Amino acid sequence: MIAGHLGDGTPIHAPVGVLLSDGDRVCCHLCGRWYLSVASHLRVHGWTKAAYIAAFGLEVGNSLAGRLTRQRRAEALRARQRREPAVQQAQAAARVRARSGALTAAAAEAARGRPHPQERLAKTLAALAGVRPAARAEGNRQRSEQHLSDVSAKVAAQFGFASFAGYVRDRLASGRSLAAISREAGLHKDWLSRHLPAIAPDLAAQRTRIRTHPGDARLLPAARAAGHAGVGAYLRHRHLRQHRTVAAIAAEAGVTRWSVLAAMERHGIAAVPHATKRHRAASRSSSAAAPFGFTSVAAYAAHRRAEGATWRALAAESGLPESTLQRHASGRGA
Numbered sequence: 513m514i515a516g517h518l519g520d521g522t523p524i525h526a527p528v529g530v531l532l533s534d535g536d537r538v539c540c541h542l543c544g545r546w547y548l549s550v551a552s553h554l555r556v557h558g559w560t561k562a563a564y565i566a567a568f569g570l571e572v573g574n575s576l577a578g579r580l581t582r583q584r585r586a587e588a589l590r591a592r593q594r595r596e597p598a599v600q601q602a603q604a605a606a607r608v609r610a611r612s613g614a615l616t617a618a619a620a621e622a623a624r625g626r627p628h629p630q631e632r633l634a635k636t637l638a639a640l641a642g643v644r645p646a647a648r649a650e651g652n653r654q655r656s657e658q659h660l661s662d663v664s665a666k667v668a669a670q671f672g673f674a675s676f677a678g679y680v681r682d683r684l685a686s687g688r689s690l691a692a693i694s695r696e697a698g699l700h701k702d703w704l705s706r707h708l709p710a711i712a713p714d715l716a717a718q719r720t721r722i723r724t725h726p727g728d729a730r731l732l733p734a735a736r737a738a739g740h741a742g743v744g745a746y747l748r749h750r751h752l753r754q755h756r757t758v759a760a761i762a763a764e765a766g767v768t769r770w771s772v773l774a775a776m777e778r779h780g781i782a783a784v785p786h787a788t789k790r791h792r793a794a795s796r797s798s799s800a801a802a803p804f805g806f807t808s809v810a811a812y813a814a815h816r817r818a819e820g821a822t823w824r825a826l827a828a829e830s831g832l833p834e835s836t837l838q839r840h841a842s843g844r845g846a
Contacts, residue, residue: 518567529569529630536578541568549577569630572623657710664711667697677712680704684719687729727775734765744779747772751781757788800832809840817841 514523525544526532532539537546540553541564547553551561565572575582593599609615640648664676673679683693690708691701709716724732728743735746750756750764758776762769776783798807806812809832816826823834830837 524568526568529634531570531574531576531631533578536580538576538578547578548581551576565629571629571631574631660707660711663699667699670697677715680708680712680715680719685724687724687726687732689726690719725775725778727771727778730767730771731765731775743775744781747776747779747781751776751784755784755788757786758783760788800830804830809837810843813837813841 514525515527516524518524522542524541526539526541528541534546537548538550539546540550540557542554542557542559545553550564554561554564559567561576562572564570564576565574570576577585589599593603606615609618668674668676668679671679673682680693683696688696690704694701694704697704708719731743731746735741735743738746738750740746740749747761750761751758756764758769758772762772765772773783801807801809801812804812806815809830812830813826816829821829823837826832826837827834
């Protein structure tokens with residue numbers, strides 16, 4: 513009875529992916545007859561065992577013989593094993609390869625690129641059908657966790673860190689995003705954002721505080737060169753204490769003035785226009801008012817004007833132009 517046809521039109525007498533057996537004999541897919549061993553029968557059809565297995569979706573290591581034939585062959589092999597040292601040595605070497613994993617790796621390499629045999633697929637599905645869904649889910653979870661652990665350990669070792677969390681913390685502190693860190697590690701750009709909570713939950717919760725803002729990352733080298741641990745301290749010192757202008761800080765750090773202004777805003781530092789000139793003007797004001805016992809020209813002018821002194825008299829007394837005295841008195845001199 514014809515069960516179907518191959519792609520080239522060859523009729524077949526047994527289902528693809530199944531080796532029919534009545535216990536001691538197996539059915540030939542090509543003619544439908546039953547034999548103790550189909551392998552020895554294939555030469556009648558002009559087929560090889562490899563071609564037969566590939567055409568009918570059978571496993572490469574699957575025997576094409578019936579039960580009695582397999583038993584006779586097993587007994588013959590056991591007899592040879594007892595009396596032939598070469599067989600004993602070969603089997604000992606095979607056991608060593610199996611325990612080391614080399615045999616499994618070689619089999620996987622040999623099978624790479626080949627389609628999954630339908631016979632193996634049917635066996636796999638039958639085995640999975642007998643596994644409880646909860647147990648299957650637990651197995652998948654454990655495999656996923658092991659894979660994440662292996663990948664993270666490999667990346668940490670690649671970049672010289674004792675742990676993956678230490679590697680990510682270092683890169684976040686330098687201003688890199690999770691996508692940039694993933695790409696550096698040779699992973700998909702979204703890999704770290706997806707898996708960091710599972711690999712390092714504490715680090716995932718703190719990453720927004722650990723990561724240096726990209727704008728601060730560009731200023732950080734200049735800050736450290738000036739002896740400051742952070743960008744905020746550097747900007748406060750340069751702008752508010754040393755009275756450097758935004759442009760001067762930008763030139764020192766090798767960034768644009770807009771980058772400096774944005775960083776100052778992030779750190780709550782109010783930009784002072786013309787900081788250097790205003791500081792020098794304030795210093796001159798203090799120096800001019802000090803001989804009269806005042807800390808500023810504005811205070812001096814306000815006091816003397818309250819006593820009735822004219823602007824001309826103040827100019828003659830202080831040596832400052834009338835316009836300068838009036839500007840300071842009106843609050844526009846600072």
